[in-house]
Amino acid sequence: MLPTIRSLRIVKELSKFSGRTSLDVDFTLEEIKTLRAKQRYPFRDQSHNGVSRIITFEEYIAIALNADRIVGIYPEIKNPVFINKHVKWADGKTIEDRFIEILKNYGYKGKYMTEDWLKQPLFIQSFAPTSLVYVSSLIDSPKVFLIDDVTVLTEDTKQTYDEITSDAYLDYIKDYVVGIGPWKDTIVPPVNNKLSTPTDLIAKAHVRGLQVHPYTFRNENQFLHFNFFQDPYAEYQYWINKMGVDGLFTDFTGSLHRYQEWTTPKKNN
Numbered sequence: 001m002l003p004t005i006r007s008l009r010i011v012k013e014l015s016k017f018s019g020r021t022s023l024d025v026d027f028t029l030e031e032i033k034t035l036r037a038k039q040r041y042p043f044r045d046q047s048h049n050g051v052s053r054i055i056t057f058e059e060y061i062a063i064a065l066n067a068d069r070i071v072g073i074y075p076e077i078k079n080p081v082f083i084n085k086h087v088k089w090a091d092g093k094t095i096e097d098r099f100i101e102i103l104k105n106y107g108y109k110g111k112y113m114t115e116d117w118l119k120q121p122l123f124i125q126s127f128a129p130t131s132l133v134y135v136s137s138l139i140d141s142p143k144v145f146l147i148d149d150v151t152v153l154t155e156d157t158k159q160t161y162d163e164i165t166s167d168a169y170l171d172y173i174k175d176y177v178v179g180i181g182p183w184k185d186t187i188v189p190p191v192n193n194k195l196s197t198p199t200d201l202i203a204k205a206h207v208r209g210l211q212v213h214p215y216t217f218r219n220e221n222q223f224l225h226f227n228f229f230q231d232p233y234a235e236y237q238y239w240i241n242k243m244g245v246d247g248l249f250t251d252f253t254g255s256l257h258r259y260q261e262w263t264t265p266k267k268n269n
Contacts, residue, residue, distance in 0.1 A: 032054055061103075070118075072121030080094070112142040122141045129159075179205070184216075186199070
């Protein structure tokens with residue numbers, strides 16, 4: 001498909017995308033729709049490569065709303081600093097403005113666990129705290145502050161991991177978000193692929209009423225620490241029951257759903 005696309009301009013400031021010669025901002029929507037999805041991990045099923053096209057945000061929402069049951073969504077405001085620098089809308093609005101406009105157009109609203117929220121569950125996530133603070137003035141839906149590795153600065157405020165997980169910062173950000181989404185290895189750091197002593201991040205979040213949704217849980221041995229003996233269900237057991245997280249991100253939703261079915265007490269008829 002790529003030969004049909006116009007000559008690509010090379011973005012000079014690739015930041016953490018260093019090494020890539022083109023990004024989504026290099027294409028029009030029509031051009032993106034000529035591309036097809038490809039599995040990025042070589043050890044996963046490659047048979048679907050080139051079959052499915054890349055869907056838009058509105059098409060993603062439609063999948064949830066057209067389901068035969070209530071299906072929540074958890075979209076991310078992705079790389080807003082980069083997008084707002086390289087994409088300009090005629091009315092001067094930002095990616096955050098467009099993002100919230102689309103959500104509102106499809107009826108998303110309401111604070112966590114309110115009647116409106118339960119009809120169309122939504123969490124808004126981002127690694128950029130200023131984006132979350134800004135959209136808090138646009139919509140009351142729950143937001144989750146994503147936290148990267150200990151070596152990575154926030155993309156907008158250039159703060160360190162220690163700064164954004166400090167008591168003072170958690171006291172600040174809790175006014176804008178319902179939870180945090182840290183990389184799981186920053187909560188319980190591994191040493192030689194074995195879990196070491198957990199940090200106090202979950203406790204610090206919970207004492208402030210913040211949920212904790214760590215990422216990313218994957219079934220393959222490459223991603224499972226030795227403590228779990230190649231068993232992803234043992235990993236779920238550890239994080240949900242021992243560590244007490246409130247939610248989690250997984251590439252294998254079917255596995256998590258089965259774990260929930262197995263561990264949820266059955267109601268007596």
